[in-house]
Amino acid sequence: MPHKDRTSFIKVCLRVGRLLVLSVATISSALAQNPVPLINQPLVPDAVMPGGAGFTLTVNGTGFVPGAVVHWNGSALATTFVSGSQLKASVSASDIVQPGTASVTVVNPGPRGGTSNVAFFEVTTPSSSVGLSNPTGFDVADQPASVAVGDFNRDGKLDLAVANNSGNNISVLLGNGDGTFQPAVNYGVGSSPESVAVGDFNGDGKLDLAVANINSNSISVLLGKGDGTFQAAVDYNAGSGPNSVAVGDFNRDGKLDLAVADSASNGGTFGVSVLLGNGDGTFQPAVSYAAGSYPESVAVGDFNRDGKLDLAVANEGTSNVSVLLGNGDGTFQAAVDYPAGPGSVSVAVGDFNRDGKLDLAVANFGGGNSGNVSVLLGNGDGTFQPAVSYAVSSGPSSGPIFVVVGDFNGDEKPDLVVADASADTVSMLLGNGDGTFQAHLNYGTGPYPVSVAVGDFNRDGRLDMAVADYQSRTVSVLLQAPRVSLSKTSLTFADQVIPSVPTSLRQV
Numbered sequence: 001m002p003h004k005d006r007t008s009f010i011k012v013c014l015r016v017g018r019l020l021v022l023s024v025a026t027i028s029s030a031l032a033q034n035p036v037p038l039i040n041q042p043l044v045p046d047a048v049m050p051g052g053a054g055f056t057l058t059v060n061g062t063g064f065v066p067g068a069v070v071h072w073n074g075s076a077l078a079t080t081f082v083s084g085s086q087l088k089a090s091v092s093a094s095d096i097v098q099p100g101t102a103s104v105t106v107v108n109p110g111p112r113g114g115t116s117n118v119a120f121f122e123v124t125t126p127s128s129s130v131g132l133s134n135p136t137g138f139d140v141a142d143q144p145a146s147v148a149v150g151d152f153n154r155d156g157k158l159d160l161a162v163a164n165n166s167g168n169n170i171s172v173l174l175g176n177g178d179g180t181f182q183p184a185v186n187y188g189v190g191s192s193p194e195s196v197a198v199g200d201f202n203g204d205g206k207l208d209l210a211v212a213n214i215n216s217n218s219i220s221v222l223l224g225k226g227d228g229t230f231q232a233a234v235d236y237n238a239g240s241g242p243n244s245v246a247v248g249d250f251n252r253d254g255k256l257d258l259a260v261a262d263s264a265s266n267g268g269t270f271g272v273s274v275l276l277g278n279g280d281g282t283f284q285p286a287v288s289y290a291a292g293s294y295p296e297s298v299a300v301g302d303f304n305r306d307g308k309l310d311l312a313v314a315n316e317g318t319s320n321v322s323v324l325l326g327n328g329d330g331t332f333q334a335a336v337d338y339p340a341g342p343g344s345v346s347v348a349v350g351d352f353n354r355d356g357k358l359d360l361a362v363a364n365f366g367g368g369n370s371g372n373v374s375v376l377l378g379n380g381d382g383t384f385q386p387a388v389s390y391a392v393s394s395g396p397s398s399g400p401i402f403v404v405v406g407d408f409n410g411d412e413k414p415d416l417v418v419a420d421a422s423a424d425t426v427s428m429l430l431g432n433g434d435g436t437f438q439a440h441l442n443y444g445t446g447p448y449p450v451s452v453a454v455g456d457f458n459r460d461g462r463l464d465m466a467v468a469d470y471q472s473r474t475v476s477v478l479l480q481a482p483r484v485s486l487s488k489t490s491l492t493f494a495d496q497v498i499p500s501v502p503t504s505l506r507q508v
Helices: 003-031
Strands: 055-062 069-072 079-083 086-091 100-108 119-123 136-139 144-150 159-164 169-173 185-188 193-199 208-213 218-222 234-237 242-248 257-266 269-275 287-290 295-301 310-315 320-324 336-339 344-350 359-364 372-376 388-391 400-406 415-420 425-429 441-444 449-455 464-469 474-478
Touching (some): 159 193, 169 193, 208 242, 208 257, 218 242, 242 295, 257 310, 269 310, 310 359, 320 344, 344 400, 359 400, 359 415, 372 400, 415 449
Parallel strands (some): 144 193, 144 449, 193 242
Antiparallel strands (some): 159 169, 208 218, 257 295, 269 287, 295 310, 359 372, 400 415, 415 425
C-alpha cells in the first residue's frame, strides 16, 4: 500500500476507534446511572440523649452506591459504604449537644443519583409515655383529605401540604419552627384531590408535590420554587379513581417515579398505576398492574432485599394487602395477596422488630367495633407472616382510616399512630421493639381525622403530629408536651393531656 494511502487508512481507523470509544463510553454512562436512594425506618439508633458522646449511625435502605454520603441537617457526615442497603456514618458529640430533631438524608453521587427521603433522628430523653397538647387547628380549604410534611422554603422549619377534596386544591402552610404555621396559600389541582406526596421530581434540590385526584383520574404535579411557593399544576392521566400516591425510583435511573392506588375498576380490573419520571418534572404514561379490589393506599419498600423497590397496596374490598415485587426496570411482578383485616384502607412500612426485614402495618376500617390495625412481619424474601391485629379505638362505628410510623417516645422502637375518623381521635400504639405493640392510647383531634403526618414542628426533639380533619376545614397540630424538669429544690411537671378513655370504660 502506498505511503499516502496507508496514512489515510490509519487516520480513518483512528477516527472510527475514537467513535467506538465514545459510543462505548456513552452507553456505559447511560447504564451507570445511579438511583435515587430510599431510607428505611428506623435509623439505628434513631434517638440519643442530648449531651452524649459521638456515635456511629447505621442507615438501612435501598439504592445506596459507593460514594453515597449521609447528611445531617444538610451537612455531610463521614460515611462508610457497607452495601447497597446499608451505610454507616459518624455523628459527633457537637451534633447532639441540645435537644432537637435532625433531618437525615442520603445523597448518591452522579451520574444522576440524588437525595433520599428524609428520616428523623431525635435528640431527646426517652420516656415510657407520650403527652400531647390539645389540638390547634389551622385553616385550610374544604374537606382536607391528606397531609404531608416537607421543608418547602429550605429554612430548616417543617411545612405542611394539605390536599383538600372539595376545594379542588392544596394548601401549603409554612412553618414558623415553634409549632405554629403561617396562613395557608392554596394552589389549584384536579378534581377531588385525595392524597399528596413530596419529592424532588426535577432534580433541582427543591421539593415538589404530587397529588392524586380521584374524580379527574389524574395526578397533579406542582414543581417547587424553593421559597415555599409552587408552579401551576400539570396533570397526568392515572388509572380509575386514583386516591393514594407514593414516590420511589422504581427503574433505578436517578429519576423519581410515582405509584398510584386506583380505587375504581378499570375494565373490571383494580390495581396500581406506575408513572416513570423523566427527571425534568414530567412523567411517562401510566402503566397499570392488577391488585386486590378497591385499593386505597400504596407504600414503597424493598421487601425481598434485592435492591429493587417493591409495592404494598391496601385493598378495602378484599381486606388484604397486595405485594408487587419490583423487577428494577420500572415493571412489577404479579401481586401476591396477604389477608389483613376487615376493610384494609391504609398501609405503612417499617422494621418493627428491628431484624433488618421490612414489615407492614395496615389500618382496617371495619365498621362497628371491628376496626383495628394489622401488623405483618416480613420474612426478608418478599413474603410476610400472618397478620396480628391490635385494637385501636372503641365504641360504635369506630374505624381506623390511616396509619403512620414514628418513634414518639425516643426509645428507639417504632410506634404506630392511627387516625380513627369516626371517633374523632388518633390512636397511638407504642412499640415493644420485637414487632408487637402496647395497648392503644387515644388523643382527641378535630372532626373526622383521615390523615396523619409526623414531624418535629417546634424543634424540641420530640415528634409531633399534623392531622387532616375532613369535616372541619382545618389541619390539627398536636405537639408533644414538654418533658418533666428536675431541680434540687423542686419537682415540676408540665401540663399533660390525658389520653381519652375508651367509650366502654366511660359507660361503666
